Amino acid sequence: MLFRRIYQFLIVYSIGLISLLLIKAGLSLSDYVIPGFGLILETLGQVFDTYFLDVMNTMSVTVLGQCVSIAMAFGVGIAGRRSSWMGSFIKVTAYNIQAYPIVALAPIIFILLGDGFISRLLIASMICYFPLLLSVLGIMATPVEDIEHFYIITGRMRWQLEVKIRAFENLSKLTTVISGSATLAMAGTIVAEFIAANAGIGYSIRVALYQSDLAKILIALFMIGIIISIYQGCLETLGEQIKTRWSDSKGGNTR
Amino acid sequence: MKKQNFIILWIFLFIAIFSAASHADEIELNYRLKWLFNTSVAGDIYAEAKGYFKDTGLKVNVREGSPEKNAINELELGHADFGVASADQVIRALDKGAKIIVLAQLFQVNPMQWIYRADQPEIKTLEDLKGRNIGITFGGNDETVMNTLFAKAGITKKDVKITGVRFDFTPFFKRDVEVWPVYFNSQGVILKSKLEKEGEKVYFFNPADFGVNFVANSVITSEKAWKSRPEIVKNFMAALLKGWEAAMDPANETDVLVAVKKLDKESNDELRRLQLIATRELIKPSGAVKIGTIDKEAWKQTETIMLTEKQIKQPVHVETILKN
Numbered sequence: 001m002l003f004r005r006i007y008q009f010l011i012v013y014s015i016g017l018i019s020l021l022l023i024k025a026g027l028s029l030s031d032y033v034i035p036g037f038g039l040i041l042e043t044l045g046q047v048f049d050t051y052f053l054d055v056m057n058t059m060s061v062t063v064l065g066q067c068v069s070i071a072m073a074f075g076v077g078i079a080g081r082r083s084s085w086m087g088s089f090i091k092v093t094a095y096n097i098q099a100y101p102i103v104a105l106a107p108i109i110f111i112l113l114g115d116g117f118i119s120r121l122l123i124a125s126m127i128c129y130f131p132l133l134l135s136v137l138g139i140m141a142t143p144v145e146d147i148e149h150f151y152i153i154t155g156r157m158r159w160q161l162e163v164k165i166r167a168f169e170n171l172s173k174l175t176t177v178i179s180g181s182a183t184l185a186m187a188g189t190i191v192a193e194f195i196a197a198n199a200g201i202g203y204s205i206r207v208a209l210y211q212s213d214l215a216k217i218l219i220a221l222f223m224i225g226i227i228i229s230i231y232q233g234c235l236e237t238l239g240e241q242i243k244t245r246w247s248d249s250k251g252g253n254t255r
Numbered sequence: 256m257k258k259q260n261f262i263i264l265w266i267f268l269f270i271a272i273f274s275a276a277s278h279a280d281e282i283e284l285n286y287r288l289k290w291l292f293n294t295s296v297a298g299d300i301y302a303e304a305k306g307y308f309k310d311t312g313l314k315v316n317v318r319e320g321s322p323e324k325n326a327i328n329e330l331e332l333g334h335a336d337f338g339v340a341s342a343d344q345v346i347r348a349l350d351k352g353a354k355i356i357v358l359a360q361l362f363q364v365n366p367m368q369w370i371y372r373a374d375q376p377e378i379k380t381l382e383d384l385k386g387r388n389i390g391i392t393f394g395g396n397d398e399t400v401m402n403t404l405f406a407k408a409g410i411t412k413k414d415v416k417i418t419g420v421r422f423d424f425t426p427f428f429k430r431d432v433e434v435w436p437v438y439f440n441s442q443g444v445i446l447k448s449k450l451e452k453e454g455e456k457v458y459f460f461n462p463a464d465f466g467v468n469f470v471a472n473s474v475i476t477s478e479k480a481w482k483s484r485p486e487i488v489k490n491f492m493a494a495l496l497k498g499w500e501a502a503m504d505p506a507n508e509t510d511v512l513v514a515v516k517k518l519d520k521e522s523n524d525e526l527r528r529l530q531l532i533a534t535r536e537l538i539k540p541s542g543a544v545k546i547g548t549i550d551k552e553a554w555k556q557t558e559t560i561m562l563t564e565k566q567i568k569q570p571v572h573v574e575t576i577l578k579n
Contacts, residue, residue, distance in 0.1 A: 031351035033331045039351075111425055198393075198419040207394030211566075212325050212344060 001240060002233030009229040013222055020218075035215035043215035051204060051216075055223045058189050058200040059231065061117070065124030066185040070178060072129055077136030078163055091141070094133050102126045103191055110196040120192040120200065127188030128181045135177040139170045168246055175239025179232050186228050281314040282487060287326040287335040289472055291319050292518035294530035295366070295441055297511050298538070298546075299339075302498020304514040311490035327353055330477045337480075337491060342470035342557045342573075343396045349571035354478035357554075357577050358492050359547030361499070362471040364463060364537045366439040367397050370446055373456035375433060381408030381465055390420035390432040397436040400462050400469045403560045407467065434460060440533035444526060468553035469560060481578065492547075499546045503539045549579040 017040075024034040031039050080090030106123050113119045144165050151157040151165075167174060193202025201220050208216035288296050299317050302308055308315040318335070320326065326338025327348045339361065340348075348355060369389070371378070378384060381404055391398045405411070418432045424446060427435040437443040439459060447457050462469065474495065481488055502511045512527055519527065539546055551574055558573045 027332070029331050030348070030353040032348040032353040033328050035351070107423070111423055115421070196421050196423065209322055210392070210394035212328070212347065 001236045002230065005229040005233035005236070006226065009225045013225055017218065031215075032212065033214070035218070040215045040218055043213075044219050047216055047219060051201065051220055051223050054199070054201040054204045055220075055227050058186070058193065058202065058224075059227055061120045061124055061189045061200065062182070062185045063231070065121050065189060066128055066178075066182055068121065068125040069129035069132055069181065069185065072125070073132040073136045076133055077140045078159075080137055081140035081163075081166075087141075091137055094130075094137060097130070102130075102188070103195075106192060106195050115196045115198050120189055120197050123192035124185050124188035127191065128185035131184060132177060132181045135173065139173060140166055142166070144169045171239075171243050171246060175236070175243065179235040179239060182232050182235055183228060186224065186231075190224070281309070281312055283314045283316070284308075284336040284487070284491065285316050285318060285329075285334065286491075287318050287324060287329050287338040288320040289326065289339040289341065291321065292515070293441055293522065294512075294515050294519070294527055294534050295438070296339075297515055297531060297534060298361070298499030298502040299495065300498075300514050300518055301502035301507075301511050302495050304517075305498065305501065307494040307497050307501075308491070311494045313487070313491060313494065315491070315494075326475060327355060330355060330475065330480075336487075337474060337476050339472050340475050341396060341472055342554060343399065343561060343566070345473065345475060345576075346558050346561050346567060346571055346573055349573065349576065350567035350569070355475050355576065356478055356481040357473050357475055357549065357573075357579075358488065359474040359496065359579060360470060360549045360554075361473060361547065362537050363540050363544055363548065363550065364461070365400075365469050365471040366441070366443075366537050367400060367469070367471060368437060368439045368443065368462070369397075369434045369460040370427075370437045370443055370457050371434045371460065372430075372450070373458050377458055378434075378460050381410065384408070384410060384434075385414045387433050388416040388418055388431070389434045390418050390427065390436050392421070392436055393419045395436075396469060399560060399564050399566060400467055402564055403467050403469075404462055404465060406563070407465070440530055440537055444529045444533050445522075448526065448529065467560070468550070468556050470550065470553045470557045473549070474547070478576075496547045499538065503535050503546065505535070547579065549577045551577055 020034050021037060023029070024036070035043070076090060076094060080087050080094065102123060105126075106119075109119050109122055113122070140163065147165050147169065148157065148162065151161060189200065190202035190205070193200035194206050197203050201224055205217055205220050208214075208220065286299070288299060290296070292300065296317075303315060303317050318324075320339065325344070326335060326340045327344060329335035330338055331353065337358075340355075345355060345357060371387075375387075376383060384404070389401065391401055405415070418426065420426065420432060420436065424435070424442075426432040427446070435446070437446060437459075439461075443459060450457055474492070476488060501507050508528070508531065512524070512531060515527055515531070516524070522530065554573050554577060558567075558571060561567050562570060
């Protein structure tokens with residue numbers, strides 16, 4: 001799973017890079033507009049260390065932001081799973097708020113909280129949170145009737161059990177959504193850094209943009225892509241392992 | 256009835272053919288600015304609004320710029336015929352093999368300056384920068400300029416506190432950053448007027464006063480256009496500089512502000528007027544200066560600074576592409 005993620009990314013990146021180099025050659029563009037392969041390699045040598053640390057910095061905020069958003073999504077998803085008035089109110093509120101562009105709110109967040117770690121974390125969490133919430137709400141609000149029925153009839157149903165049944169019966173969906181949300185958390189962090197922060201790879205891309213240095217931007221994109229592929233691969237592998245264990249404990253059948 | 260319809264049809268056809276023929280003589284060009292529409296580009300807007308381009312047989316689409324809309328890239332890609340770029344962009348592009356020509360230098364004084372409150376000691380020598388918290392846009396040309404000033408005065412990074420800044424002025428208002436980078440004729444005017452409303456006076460720190468002349472916005476075109484369409488280049492520049500001359504004439508102030516207001520709806524009337532006055536000081540610092548004059552020595556100094564700051568790999572001999 002992990003290696004498949006990495007080579008899939010390498011294929012996509014290579015196609016993109018080759019296309020750019022073909023455009024450069026076709027239109028006889030200078031290195032200022034599209035850098036040549038030699039210049040990209042030279043720039044890689046110059047900025048690798050700095051950009052690696054920048055990506056790791058961004059990644060640390062991403063992972064933390066994703067954990068926060070998962071916790072929030074499950075909290076709200078569990079609270080909003082009921083078909084009661086409060087449950088439907090939470091659902092409607094969540095659906096409406098998610099339509100609001102977080103990027104538009106980002107400058108306000110930076111003005112109020114400054115351009116430090118907290119602002120980046122908050123924006124990353126918010127961008128990652130809403131798609132997660134919608135999936136979690138959908139899963140938690142849908143009863144697994146054939147299993148839940150037994151516990152309801154025997155009077156043993158508690159909310160913790162209900163959540164557990166719905167989560168484990170939809171483990172495939174949940175792991176896919178969580179691993180997919182890693183990309184959103186990364187994108188959120190980079191957007192935050194690009195808009196106003198003074199650290200991370202998004203900030204470095206902004207600086208490179210000021211200098212119209214596409215070689216640096218291409219290297220930044222490569223490093224972001226490779227690191228997020230590794231992270232997603234790890235999440236998927238972890239999800240697979242949990243699924244396998246759950247399946248084994250149930251006698252071999254998951255949804 | 257049928258006869259009437261027939262006559263109307265002929266009138267329409269005649270108008271359509273006539274208007275097409277009258278436009279056929281016009282040559283359509285795209286002109287990419289460096290930044291958004293505001294009084295900093297009053298001359299560009301005025302040349303279009305007063306029909307100076309049209310008078311020379313050109314239909315010029317004046318387009319706003321931004322960090323993402325780079326005139327040099329657009330020239331190479333064929334999306335623009337003329338553009339505005341700062342000297343550091345031009346020199347960086349030359350270093351990477353771009354074939355461009357500088358036709359005029361719009362700002363005789365670089366608007367990139369620093370603002371600070373007058374309740375702080377005035378910066379009379381570069382030594383006075385020591386101990387201050389100075390804002391810098393990392394990657395921007397203000398970083399290069401400030402580094403040059405530090406090198407000139409033998410100031411190390413330990414002697415000052417550097418803070419990375421963006422477009423949000425809050426750290427300056429909160430006094431977290433004391434010396435803040437601004438464009439003198441746009442943000443400088445806004446900040447000055449805001450602080451004056453609060454009873455605070457300000458100073459501007461201009462690097463040119465300390466011998467660092469880093470060239471700002473200039474009009475550029477591609478080497479190909481310069482060689483293959485000299486008449487169009489000549490006509491474009493004549494109309495553009497006529498626009499700038501007229502826009503910087505205080506007698507046309509009201510007219511110019513009306514033209515700018517049509518495109519810049521963000522600022523209020525008084526702010527635009529103050530910005531226009533500030534722009535005049537930078538474009539035409541004295542009556543003797545002809546608008547568009549290229550200061551070759553300043554360009555060479557800009558190249559030397561960028562070479563020293565390792566922003567370019569080798570000398571690009573920028574003086575060879577200055578055509579004025």
